Amino acid sequence: MLLSLTVAVIVLTGCRGGTSDDPPVHLNRNMDTQEKYTAQRASGFFADGKAMRTPPEGTVARGQLREDPIYFTGKDAGGVYVPAIPFEVDEAALKRGAERFGIYCSPCHGFTGDGKGKIMEYKYPIPPTNLYEQRIYDMADGNIFEVISNGVRNMPSYREQIPVRDRWCIVAHVRTLQTKGTPVPSTTVAAPAPTADAAQSTPTNSTETAQ
Incomplete structure (x- = not known):
């Protein structure tokens, strides 16, 4: 008996590291193998041969039901920017805002x-906005949130990179920075000189406000 067990152990040990084109043996299937269609698979059931179907009209993806316009857009139902952040700003929110600001906003601002x-440091032609400008102090919190979400002029959108709550936390951090500074006059920066081709169709007196 002992000899048989020894031989079996040696044989099984020799299988370690071996490869095979055969599927593994599932002693307990545990729902690993299911009769279902996965993404991008073909289907003979539908006329177009696609397993993936267009969702019915009105379908909302899980976690994407955004019924609170103030929280998700920075505007109320009438389209007016909300004056304040729509949740209590605690120490954790301020810390998060400072962290996210350092990652996404500080390279420019x-x-x-x-x-x-x-x-x-590389002589960027249009200076980023000084967040201590009076016009930034005067902006509603919802307006700043929208700028972070959608971008403005030469500032890109950060909607995909920064979750909604983190954008509000950044707004809170901006307001915290402003409490430590003094408002300065708002400025505008002339747009870069147009190319020869663009000069024919662009007015020469055009200006662009700083980001």
């Missing part, structure tokens, strides 16, 4: 928000 971020 600088860690202190003065508009002298890393890109200005």
